Amino acid sequence: MRKTIAGLLLSTVALSAGSAFAQRLSPMTAEQFGRICTSQTRLEVCDAYISGVADAGALAHLNDKAGGDSASVAGFCVPAGATTPSMRGHVVSWLRAHRDVWKKPVGESVFAALHDSYPCASGGAK
Numbered sequence: 001m002r003k004t005i006a007g008l009l010l011s012t013v014a015l016s017a018g019s020a021f022a023q024r025l026s027p028m029t030a031e032q033f034g035r036i037c038t039s040q041t042r043l044e045v046c047d048a049y050i051s052g053v054a055d056a057g058a059l060a061h062l063n064d065k066a067g068g069d070s071a072s073v074a075g076f077c078v079p080a081g082a083t084t085p086s087m088r089g090h091v092v093s094w095l096r097a098h099r100d101v102w103k104k105p106v107g108e109s110v111f112a113a114l115h116d117s118y119p120c121a122s123g124g125a126k
Helices: 002-017 030-037 043-066 084-097 106-117
Strands: none
Touching: 030 043, 030 084, 030 106, 043 084, 043 106, 084 106
C-alpha cells in the first residue's frame, strides 16, 4: 500500500515539476485515453486512471502540507461526494473541448481536466 501511494505521489510530482527533471510519463496520449473512456467495455480502466490521478493530486497536497509547506495549493479540489462516473464525464467533456492536447501525455491532460473541472475555492485548497 505504501509503495502504491509513493508511486502515485511521484507521478503527481513529475506532472507538477514540468521539465525540471526527467521522469517517466505514460506513453499514452490524451486522445488514446479519450477512446478508452468512451468505450463501454473499458470504463473501469478509465475510472481507475482518473481516480489515481485525483488521489495522487490530493495526496501530494497533503504531503506538502505535512512537510511544512504552508503555501501549498492544491491543483484541484474534487468534492468528497463526487462519483467516479461524474469525474469521467468531466474529463471526457474537457478532452473533447481541448483537441489541442490530444497528442500530449495522458496524465498531464487528465490533471488539467480535473484542475479546470474542480477549481478550489480561493485559488486552491490550503
